[in-house]
Amino acid sequence: xxxxxxxxxxxxxxxxxxxxxxxxxxxxxxxxxxxxxxxxxxxxxxxxxxxxxxxxxxxxxxxxxxxxxxxxxxxxxxxxxxxxxxxxxxxxxxxxxxxxxxxxxxxxxxxxxxxxxxxxxxxxxxxxxxxxxxxxxxxxxxxxxxxxxxxxxxxxxxxxxxxxxxxxxxxxxxxxxxxx
Ligand SMILES: Cc1cc2nc3c(=O)[nH]c(=O)nc-3n(C[C@H](O)[C@H](O)[C@H](O)COP(=O)(O)O)c2cc1C
Numbered sequence: 001x002x003x004x005x006x007x008x009x010x011x012x013x014x015x016x017x018x019x020x021x022x023x024x025x026x027x028x029x030x031x032x033x034x035x036x037x038x039x040x041x042x043x044x045x046x047x048x049x050x051x052x053x054x055x056x057x058x059x060x061x062x063x064x065x066x067x068x069x070x071x072x073x074x075x076x077x078x079x080x081x082x083x084x085x086x087x088x089x090x091x092x093x094x095x096x097x098x099x100x101x102x103x104x105x106x107x108x109x110x111x112x113x114x115x116x117x118x119x120x121x122x123x124x125x126x127x128x129x130x131x132x133x134x135x136x137x138x139x140x141x142x143x144x145x146x147x148x149x150x151x152x153x154x155x156x157x158x159x160x161x162x163x164x165x166x167x168x169x170x171x172x173x174x175x176x177x178x179x180x
Contacts, residue, residue: 001123008167014157016162028121042089045085048084073132077157082156083111084146087104137152
């Protein structure tokens with residue numbers, strides 16, 4: 001799959017086949033995601049893959065801020081990935097001060113790049129993903145026993161797609177770009 005096809009045909013997938021994903025394939029996806037750019041190459045993204053049915057269901061039912069749509073998606077997905085990041089590196093100087101006026105927001109910026117790279121890599125391997133932003137950060141951290149010094153960036157449902165959704169409408173290029 002070339003880059004254009006990968007970017008254009010990736011969709012948020014919310015219906016999955018029951019097939020489990022092998023750890024080998026999941027490692028191949030992370031192997032690609034680790035080439036995402038990051039602040040001073042700090043590589044702060046971490047991937048917590050949840051395949052255990054009980055842990056996954058606990059997250060689906062108790063950690064998604066009672067947003068039933070996400071509970072439903074996670075219940076159908078054979079796995080989910082908590083994308084976390086190591087705190088206080090991205091956007092920081094060695095002495096612990098912020099490098100720029102964006103302060104700690106580069107942490108989530110890097111987590112976002114890593115998450116999209118992960119999703120594109122997964123798509124290339126025939127997997128569907130859905131990035132989720134509506135979740136209870138503290139409860140997710142507890143559910144996956146996130147180590148001290150790491151924060152949850154996003155929750156990603158993952159599995160082999162059982163649907164082929166149309167791309168939601170996109171803005172026109174002219175609405176997005178300005179040449180100066
Ligand atoms: C930061 C972020 C948070 C999102 N949160 C959710 C979510 O909580 N639940 C959900 O079903 N989709 C969520 N989405 C998926 C978007 O709805 C989806 O990307 C958008 O509608 C465009 O569709 P596409 O991904 O198929 O191109 C999220 C996407 C992003 C990037």
